[in-house]
Amino acid sequence: MNSRSLLHDSGPEPGGLGAGGFDWSATPLGPAEGWSDDLRAAVATALGRGGAPASAPARSKPADLLTPAVILDALFNAAPLGIGVWDRDLRFVRVNASLAAMNGMAGKDHIGRRPADILSDIDGLDEVMDRWRHILATGEPWLDVELRGSTPAAPEQERIWIEQFFPIRAGAAIVGIGGVVAEVTESRRVEEALRQSESLFREFAAASSDILWIRNTITSEYEFLSPAVAKLFGGASNVTTDLGLTYDWLEAVIPEDREETRAMLAQVRNGRSIVHDYRVRIPGSGKIRWLRNTAFPLRDDQGTITRIGGIVQDVTDERDAAQRLNVLIGELQHRTRNLMGVVQAMVETTLTTSTGLDDFADTFGARMTTLARVQNLLSRLDGAERIWFDELLRCELSAIGALPEYDARVSLEGPDRVPLRSGGIQTLALAIHELMTNALKYGALGQPDARLHIRWWLTPPTEDGHARLHIDWRETGVAMHAVAGDRIGQGRELIEYALPYQLHAHTDFTLTDDGVHCTIVLPVAHGAERTSDL
């Protein structure tokens, strides 16, 4: 290489540089005779001025061969860093192999040229030159300079270097500039990607309503804990999202779940991934929340578990909903099976009172549709909602077209929205159905001049805490000749026995000269007082 031969051939001595054994005229610097004093000094420095002459006579011992010049020369050439030397005119004086490679041209092609002549695609070169002049003027180094741009080595690639520039002195005089160049393009790219990925992760973790955590198994410290933890634990003083946190989760876990939680985490440290639900008590409010921890081991390059991580989700609402659903399913199951029993019993009862299959079909069919209507009302009952008496009554009347709007014989009088207790609604509906069926066949709804007046009202709670609904069913103007006692039997039994049995009702069923008069007094749902005011 040129620079090598240059050094060896010249055998530089302070005085003999220009006249020495090297023909400089072949280099871009031109013949040494034409050099400025500065260039002369810079070349002398770069070539290891003062190293060779003193030791020259004692070359017999091998150790003596390691002159400072030889050492520097070796370092200069072998260094994986780019090294360059510039004279006071900012022209390249020396370039090592690394820098030459970075720049994409032979070392000799640099010599005597200014950076702008050969490396014009490096950003901000003018400013760099200004700073170099400043170094020459003041002797202050310019360190950790980041330069970007491309060189002929890879014209399309944007590269990054970190450079150190320092003055080269010859005695008191600053004769040139030395520079050390480290290429950081790749490491910057990795760093940048890492930073982006980390920032993405943090953004992700911050946006997540779940708690993301990473814990060092050696120090037991949390290396990451996402902000959601503060949301869950509110103002609890020992919870922060700062790294280096040693917050003890187990402290918040309720005692019943603590042992299992500890055991599960131990499994994670032993290499298993787990999903575990446990309860915590929120400090301050004292509320219990269900958390689901999906935790897993994190391994280092050697495959050793040095961290465990996980995602903690508040599953309280989910578990509550699942439980409510279970209760509802249970209730549905209960109702359905009960209903099947009722239907079965109804078949038996209807069979024993029917005169034939047609009669059975009529009566049973009507009773079934009543049951169906009640199921319809009950199916929307979710515990908070109630079925109202007036709603039930209208529902039954409308089924036979006997609402006052359509049947002038019928009149209704009573408050809206009287809430019924859910148990026994079916039986009450069946009783009303039987009263109506009888009225249709033998009573007020079967005779043009008869009347049916249904009145209801509430009385305040008695000592048992229940308000009571009074129902007064009065048929008038009925010609009582056609009454067959047997046929009234089913309705009468429901009123006189079923309602007291199942609804704790007091009932009275009387056949007057004028038609049926039936009174039913039954306890209604809590809150009936309030609701009836609406």
Next chain:
Amino acid sequence: MIADGALADRRILVVEDEYILARQLMRALAQEGAVVLGPVSDVARALALVDQAQGAIDVAILDVNLVEEKVYPVADALRERGVPFLFASGYDADEKQPRFATVRHLVKPLVMRSLVATLVATLADSPSDG
């Protein structure tokens, strides 16, 4: 008659809140020659009957889910007096309380034949069934 007189003159307490089902049970048991105590529809009435009977109950059929309450206090009272009983409910058997895990459990709707058979078996279990 299904049970060939095995239930004849047996005093059977029936707790069932649905009137129509209670009536059906009553009729079926009467056909077996049994004496029905009740039926009653709630815990308070059932406890009163248990007290009143002073141990003169051979076996009981308890509907688990009554209006707004469970039948378990009645079961406890019967157990205290050494009276055998069985549960009937619309819920699956695994829903019941652990302390009654060994008690026979029938799922509604009840089939009379299996009810009678279960009653006979429950009676046979009990130490008082000399």
